[in-house]
Amino acid sequence: MLAIAPRYDEATEYSYKWIKKLMEELEAEYTPLFESDATRENFEKEVENHSIVVFYDHGDEVGLYAQGGRTYVIDKRNNHLLKGKIIYTMACLWGIDGGIDTWKKGAKVVWAYKDVFAFTNYDEELFMECANYGLIIVIKEGVSWEEAVEKAKKKFDEAIEKAEDGWTKIWLRHDRDALVCYTENNPPETSTCMLRQLAIKLFGAKRAWKLRRAKVFALMLTCVGYGIALHDFAHQVWELKGTSLSLEGGYIGFIMMLAGLLLLFLDHKV
Amino acid sequence: MSEEIYRVVKEYIKSRNSGWRFIFGGQVFDKNKLLEKMEKDKKFRKFIIEEVIKTAVDLLTPKK
Numbered sequence: 001m002l003a004i005a006p007r008y009d010e011a012t013e014y015s016y017k018w019i020k021k022l023m024e025e026l027e028a029e030y031t032p033l034f035e036s037d038a039t040r041e042n043f044e045k046e047v048e049n050h051s052i053v054v055f056y057d058h059g060d061e062v063g064l065y066a067q068g069g070r071t072y073v074i075d076k077r078n079n080h081l082l083k084g085k086i087i088y089t090m091a092c093l094w095g096i097d098g099g100i101d102t103w104k105k106g107a108k109v110v111w112a113y114k115d116v117f118a119f120t121n122y123d124e125e126l127f128m129e130c131a132n133y134g135l136i137i138v139i140k141e142g143v144s145w146e147e148a149v150e151k152a153k154k155k156f157d158e159a160i161e162k163a164e165d166g167w168t169k170i171w172l173r174h175d176r177d178a179l180v181c182y183t184e185n186n187p188p189e190t191s192t193c194m195l196r197q198l199a200i201k202l203f204g205a206k207r208a209w210k211l212r213r214a215k216v217f218a219l220m221l222t223c224v225g226y227g228i229a230l231h232d233f234a235h236q237v238w239e240l241k242g243t244s245l246s247l248e249g250g251y252i253g254f255i256m257m258l259a260g261l262l263l264l265f266l267d268h269k270v
Numbered sequence: 271m272s273e274e275i276y277r278v279v280k281e282y283i284k285s286r287n288s289g290w291r292f293i294f295g296g297q298v299f300d301k302n303k304l305l306e307k308m309e310k311d312k313k314f315r316k317f318i319i320e321e322v323i324k325t326a327v328d329l330l331t332p333k334k
Contacts, residue, residue, distance in 0.1 A: 010298045058296050069296075092295040121291040157333060167282065167292070170325045177324075 001030040002050040006038040006057045006067040014124065015090060019056035022132040026139055030054075038067040044078060052086045054135065059091030059112075063098050074102070082107040086145075090131045092116045095180040097192055103182040104209075109145045111135070114190075115178035123168040126159040130172065134181070149181035222261065230254055275319050280305060 003023055007016040016034070023030055031050065033042050038057075047053060055073065058065040063075030074082070076098060083106035089099075095112030103110045111134055119127035134152040137143050143151065156176035160169050182188050187209040191197050195216070199208035233254070234244040286301045293299075299307065308315045 009296065011293050011296050014293060116295040118292070118294045121289070121293065160329075166325075169329070170321050171292075173325045173328050174321055 001026075001028055001052045001054060002033065002043075002046050003030045004033040004038050004043060004053065004055045004057075004064075004073055005035075006065060006069070006073075007035045008068055012057050014119070014121075015056040018090065018128045018131060019054065021128060022054070022056075022135065025132065025136055028139060033073075036067050038073060040066055040071055040073050040078065043073045044081060047081045047085070050085070052088065052135075053082065055087065055089045055091060056131075057091055059089065059094040059098070061093050061097040064089065064091050064094060074098070076101050079107070080105045084108055087111065088135045089113070090117060095178070095182075096190075099180070099182065100188045100191065103188065108183070110180075110182040111145075111149075112180055112182075113175065113178040114180050115174065117175055117178065118171040119175070120165070120168055120171065123163055123165060126163055126168065126172065127175065130156045130159050130175065145181055145183050146186050149179065149186070152179060152181075226254070226257065226261075272316075272319050275322050276308075276315060279318060279322065280308070 003019055005016050005019045006012055023032075031046055033039070033046065043053075055064050058069060063072035063079075065071070066073045074087075079098065079102040082102050085107055086109040087099075087102060087107055088109075088111040090113070092113060093116060095110070095114035099110045099112035099114075117131075130152065133155045134145075134148045137151055138145060138148045153176050156172055156179070160172045160176075163169050163172060180188070185206075187205045189200065189205050191200065196208060196211075199211055199216075202208070203211075233248075233250045237246050237248055237250075238244040283301050283305055288300070290301050291298055292304055308318060
């Protein structure tokens, strides 16, 4: 396991403490890239030796920040290095875009937040327990990632119930709603691409993410070609018989092609 | 209604002690900084009010 945690401002003092507590609870071997070692270069050098990468600290839509907060440890230019790996984060906003891009490039699991992660210092323990919970139950109890995200959200619910302070409840609820876990069986429900958004609305996330540009283009070509051919055939029939509505073998062929196309589509082949 | 929520939130924050901190991503607020931010930044104020409402709705929604 590769554990990355920059430490350079008041907020990172907390996340640094949290990742240390997480590693302590996991009792697993890990390579630390902490404080000044939390750099892009060190990540790129180390990542191939690890199947799980844990990152605790600042992030934004694009990437996860390195020590000092001026560059990224992980962004869209090097996230392909996470192909086939698990990336578990406690960082703001990365789940909106950077995390999705990482998942699209083949990361096995992306655990992230699609909004700012917020907490209070006087109920810090509750927030830390919830942030750390997912990885702990996957490693120690062997639950699947899909189960883990459900259980982690329930853990947030328990913390909301346990919290005596209203302000704490607000931000626990906020963080719970921001938590996402992208896996093959649990793909992102959103996309920055408008066409993908449309596909998600039409077919659901699981099917929509299986659509590739080439397949969509092939489908469009097929539909347009089908329309042209059908129109041309109907016109020829009209010229010969004075009506386009006539029982012709050509029409039966068109119906069979349409049925075949629909069957292929329903079988997720298109 | 929003004004009433904002008034209550302000009262709540004012009643915190000096060691109270609210960490919002990279920003760390003590009670005075947070009150100042909410007073100056209308968007942020609106966001806080929305979060209060969402939480109220969530707390009143029966859990499965």
